Amino acid sequence: VDADTPSACVVEREASTYSGNRGDAPNLRGPKRSKPDASSISQEEPQGGATPVGNRESLGQAGINPVHSPGPAGTGSQPVGQEAKELLLFACGVCSKRYMCNSKLVIHKRSHTGERPFQCNVCERCFMQLSDLRVHQRIHTGEKPYTCDVCHKRFNRRFSLKCHKRSHTGEKPYKCKECKKVFTYRKNLNEHKLIHSGEKPYQCSKCSRAFRRPETLKYHQKTHPETTAPRECEG
Structure with missing residues (x-):
């Protein structure tokens, strides 16, 4: 054996010596790879599907647009005008009024x-x-299922209770378009409109006078004497 060539035991002893001190151990795996600088990182392709923050084009491709992001479901605009009318599928052949249900059209x-x-x-x-019919039958049965929570007055119709509550709240939802006068009940508004139109639909059957309100006609009719006086007994 050549004297300049170390034996296998000497090499093994030196390797064990280096293994005891890892800080001084030589790099047996070859030279270390140098870390790329920041400029090289920005030019590399994203790894593992990650999207770089500075790349706005990749945001658009991924379908993420913070400016024009869609709103929550159900906030779409409701159909108005002609679109809403087209949703009413059932039309009357006489007056062209439309309904969503065929049963309402039949009525x-x-x-x-x-x-x-x-x-x-x-x-x-x-x-x-x-x-x-069922609401009407309450007139005969005396049933009044709707009660005012203020004065406890009872009514046989829900609508009658709704109108009655306006006497407590002072609400007057019916407004005349001509003089802007407001009314509690629709009936009063309709009677008031006759003042502007000059119409008098309630005419006395015993004279030529006519009236705007049925109550006024009834009061007027009491001023007429009876047409047939009782006949006196003969003999």
């Missing part, structure tokens, strides 16, 4: 035909809808 058509298939078994009055 509406009775206003043109005059059909009233629901009859009261007490007074034989007829109605276009079953719900109207």
